[in-house]
Amino acid sequence: MTTPLPTYFISHGAPDIVLRDTPAAQFLRDLKLPKAKAILVVSAHWMTEEPMVTAHPHPSTIHDFGGFPKPLYDMQYPALGDALLAAETVNHLTSVFPLSALDAKRGLDHGAWIPLILTEPKATIPVLQLSIQPHRDAQHHYEVGKRLRDLREKGVIIMASGNATHNLRAVFGQRYEETPAQVTRFNDWLHDAMIARDDAELMRWEKAPDAAWNHPTNDHFLPLFTVLGAMVGSKSAERIHESFDYSVLSMDAYQL
Numbered sequence: 001m002t003t004p005l006p007t008y009f010i011s012h013g014a015p016d017i018v019l020r021d022t023p024a025a026q027f028l029r030d031l032k033l034p035k036a037k038a039i040l041v042v043s044a045h046w047m048t049e050e051p052m053v054t055a056h057p058h059p060s061t062i063h064d065f066g067g068f069p070k071p072l073y074d075m076q077y078p079a080l081g082d083a084l085l086a087a088e089t090v091n092h093l094t095s096v097f098p099l100s101a102l103d104a105k106r107g108l109d110h111g112a113w114i115p116l117i118l119t120e121p122k123a124t125i126p127v128l129q130l131s132i133q134p135h136r137d138a139q140h141h142y143e144v145g146k147r148l149r150d151l152r153e154k155g156v157i158i159m160a161s162g163n164a165t166h167n168l169r170a171v172f173g174q175r176y177e178e179t180p181a182q183v184t185r186f187n188d189w190l191h192d193a194m195i196a197r198d199d200a201e202l203m204r205w206e207k208a209p210d211a212a213w214n215h216p217t218n219d220h221f222l223p224l225f226t227v228l229g230a231m232v233g234s235k236s237a238e239r240i241h242e243s244f245d246y247s248v249l250s251m252d253a254y255q256l
Contacts, residue, residue, distance in 0.1 A: 004152035005034055007227040011163040011251040012044075012115045014171070015065045015072055023243035024251035028118035031240075031253075037155030038082050038126040040089065040148070042223040043111030044162040048131040050099040051144055052106075055086035059127065060107030077113035079123040085156070086128050092147045111161040125157075130226070134218055138203050138225045145229020158230050160223035164190055164250035165214040176247035182210035187250045194237045194254055199228055214250075231256040 010028075017025050033039070045064060046052075061076045086102055093100035112129050130148075133140060148158060165183050170176065189208045193201045205211055205221065215221050234256060241253040 002153050002155070004149075005036060005155065005157050007152070007158045007160070007230050007256045009160045009162070009224050009227055009254045009256075010115050011249070011253055012111055012161045013163065013245050013249055013251055015110050015114055016068050017245070018075070018114060018117060019069060019072060022245055022251075024241065024245055025118060027241040027243070027251075027253065028115050031119045033119060033125075033157060035155075036125055036157045038085055038128060039116070039120075039157045039159055040128045040130055040151065041108075041112040041116075042130045042132065042158070042160045042226045043109055044132065044220040044223055045109040045111040046106070046129055046131040047134050047219065049133065049135075050101065051093050051097050051133065052101050052103050052131045053086045053089045054081060054106050054108070054129045055083045055102040055104045056081045056107065057083055059129075061113055062107045062109045064109050075117065077108060077117050077123055079108065079113075079116070079120075079125065079127040082126040082128060085126070089128065089130070089148065089151065092150065093144065096143060096147055115159075115161055132219060132222045132226075134222065138205060138222065141222050141225035142199070142203065142229040142232075145226035146232055148226070148230050149232070152230065158227055160227040162220035162223040164252040165248065166220035167214055167216060167248055169216065170248040171246045179244045179247050182213045183244070183248050183250060185209040186211060186214040187252060190250075191239055191242075191252070194239065197235050197237050199232070202228065227256060
């Protein structure tokens with residue numbers, strides 16, 4: 001049997017991470033992914049009613065942000081897609097989520113290509129995206145992940161791209177010189193629960209210390225539960241990066 005590939009939770013931060021020399025940017029440049037058939041990215045920036053998977057053979061680079069320097073909009077990430085793998089992924093989902101579907105037109109949003117352009121700049125590994133359903137809860141996304149476990153034995157890296165903390169009001173509003181206590185409290189809770197692989201505690205994340213402050217919306221935290229589901233039964237999780245950006249964004253990353 002092929003050794004199953006690991007899963008990752010990556011905090012992708014602001015799009016301009018690719019233009020700045022930050023600890024998180026350097027971590028992504030140094031991150032060595034295992035040899036893989038494809039990368040399936042669960043992006044915080046693709047929201048649909050039901051789970052969907054990209055199936056375009058040459059997905060475009062979507063610049064779904066505004067107000068950043070022009071060089072960011074000139075960047076392209078020319079990774080291939082994989083229509084057959086996309087269809088297989090949807091087949092894994094439909095027994096529990098019968099309305100799951102392919103999207104043959106959508107490209108890669110910045111939740112996918114921003115971290116990958118740093119980690120895999122040559123774009124040699126095909127990339128698919130899986131959407132999130134922000135109107136559904138953590139358990140839903142955990143169940144989605146459980147349906148995708150077999151992909152790890154077929155050479156697919158499952159990567160959740162969100163953020164450990166994600167309060168944009170604090171980023172663009174009040175500027176903090178130091179990371180406030182409410183950020184570190186939530187971040188410490190996340191670390192402890194991840195290292196213990198206490199999925200039940202993680203599922204109750206909305207009751208964690210300062211959860212609402214750090215995640216006014218759930219979209220950047222939900223991808224985590226898909227990789228947890230894909231690793232159900234595993235007892236190990238490792239924090240592979242820790243830093244803060246703009247004082248309030250935890251850029252922590254985990255490998256499971």
